[in-house]
Amino acid sequence: MNLKRICSAAILSLFISSVSAQMPVKVTGLLKKEKMTAVKLFKVTEGKTVEIATAVPEEKGKFGFLFYPEYEGLYLIGTGSAVAANDNYKFYFKGGEQLSLSILESGYELTGKLNSRENTLLTQWHDLVFPLEQKAVNFMKVQSTFVDFFPQLEDIAAKSKTFLNGKSSGNPKFDQQMKAYMAFDMAFYAANFINTPRSAHPSLEEWSPYYSTLKAQDFSTNASALYRNPWGKRMLSSLVMINLRQHNVKFEGGLAGLRNALAYLPNDTLKGDAILDQAERCRSYNDYKELIDTYGKYVITKSQKKRNMDILAPLALLKPGDAAFKFSYPDKTGKTVTMDDLKGKVVLVDVWATWCGPCKAEIPHLKKLEEEMKGTDVAIVSISVDEAKDKDKWLKMIADDHLGGTQLFASGWGDLAQYYKITGIPRFMVFDRQGKIVTVDSPRPSSPELKALLEKTLAK
Incomplete structure (x- = not known):
């Protein structure tokens, strides 16, 4: 073929x-x-x-x-x-x-x-639940209401209990997960039916008995297990909505509504996903900040942190008085230094790289400025955006050129550059003693205006 x-x-x-x-x-x-x-x-x-x-x-x-x-x-x-x-x-x-x-x-x-035995078994299961899939998911083509759906849901739920009797693929990993796949499918179709447009909707009292078995907690104890299923996050969100209705929890927006939803999610990683779903709906930095200040501790995984930055960066206005980005990078000895560590100092941040000619041209001026600011509460922090593979080159340049201040390594154009919308270097930024933005695009050390700006910020 x-x-x-x-x-x-x-x-x-x-x-x-x-x-x-x-x-x-x-x-x-x-x-x-x-x-x-x-x-x-x-x-x-x-x-x-x-x-x-x-x-x-x-x-x-x-x-x-x-x-x-x-x-x-x-x-x-x-x-x-x-x-x-x-x-x-x-x-x-x-x-x-x-x-x-x-x-x-x-x-x-x-x-x-x-065809493999795994896919043969999956197809047999799909053939059994296909009527539910069509009515719950393909609802724009297959018109259905609870009157015909609920009896079919109960019938297939009963058949599902014995579906695996005498069946095995011979693959222990698949056979172990197949029961979970089935439970997910049944819950997904049942929840999607309730939460999609219909010509008639049942009252809570008319819901069929199967819905009393659906609990968001049962699907949210293990993030990895949920993540294995397509539309896993959507299904979990739908189940939370159903459980809220079942428990007569009044609908609320904002942080109150999120707090109610999180009560149904025992897993911290999945709480983080729900928080970021809410963050995506924020239309202002202040709304986002209130949300993250309250629940940011649940933004845990690497992918969640990246998603968080993707949400945050467009909202950050970067105007004077706004909070600085809370970076966290290793110094030349491997010790982690954060923006919070610098509270109480006026901070000059230099974003640079070893390959950047204009950056290197500013180094003599930066050394002179550092000498002139000695004995004051000015902290000079140079953050390299060299790629991870060039870390040794960065360390060698620090030693060979006797670079002062605090030298940090960001391992490429990552969260700092994204937050401050940095597309070219060098970039110099000034922050006050409270960690608030003075300017995210200050004069360079080669300009006397930078020293004047630092002195003015110190005097406040």
Whole structure:
């Protein structure tokens, strides 16, 4: 078969370095839809779907993928988007599998004889819950109300209890997780049905018995487990909304509403996700600051901190009197120095790099300024944005050129540059004794205006 693969060398090279001993996954498919459209391959990252490849079907609908899986677990193939659950279907890959399928107007079917036992079992499960998926997720095409959905939900919930009897894929890792996948699907479809537009909505008293078993806490004790599921974060948010209604908790906006929601999330990492969801809705820096001052301790993981900075940077006005960015970087000895450590000093920050000619041209002037400010409450902090691979070069230059002040290493253009919107260096910034911005684009040391500005700030 001539496969049209847009699972290109870029995808292969992305994964092959970490899984060089792994076998690739080969997907061959046939799109049986009236409208020919691209077929996409998605991975699951922290409870969200991320598109990693696209295949354009041939005239007769043939398509395919060849890729090295980044992890063992769930992937999706379908004609939908990364933000919607409809028209995308879950498959399990660890490497070496062959998957053959036809994508239909609604749903899919496996073809051929080489499909893995994991994907055969997933398909059997999908066939059972497909009516719920269609009504709960594909609601724009399949009209349904609680009158017909609730009886079907109860029937399939009962069948799910015995679905795995006598069934095994032979893969212990998959078999261990399959029950969790099933529980997630049932909860997702039930919650999505309640929280999407319908021509008729049930009262709380009319909800079917299955809803009394749904508890956000049951899905939020372990972040890694939730993150393995596509739309995991969306499902958890929907369950929290359902539990709030079940417990007659009055809807509130802002911090009060967030506090109510967090009570249903025992895991700190998942609390951090909910807090950042709220932060994305902030329209002012003051609203954001109030939120983070209250709940910022839950922003824990590396990806959460990056997401936090992506939210914060556009909101930061960087005007005089605003709070400085609370950086935290190692000095030349490896000791961590933070902005808070410098409270009580007037701080001059120099953002530079060893490769920057204009930065190096300012060094003699900076040394002279440092000598003139000796004995005052001025702290001079030079922050290098050299890449991590050039750290030894940075250390050598500090020693060879006898660089003074406090020398810190930021390991590239990261959070500091993003926060202060720095696109060129050198950049000099001045902060007062309380850690407030005086200016984020001050005169350079070669200008007498900088010394005057420091003296004026000291005098306040």
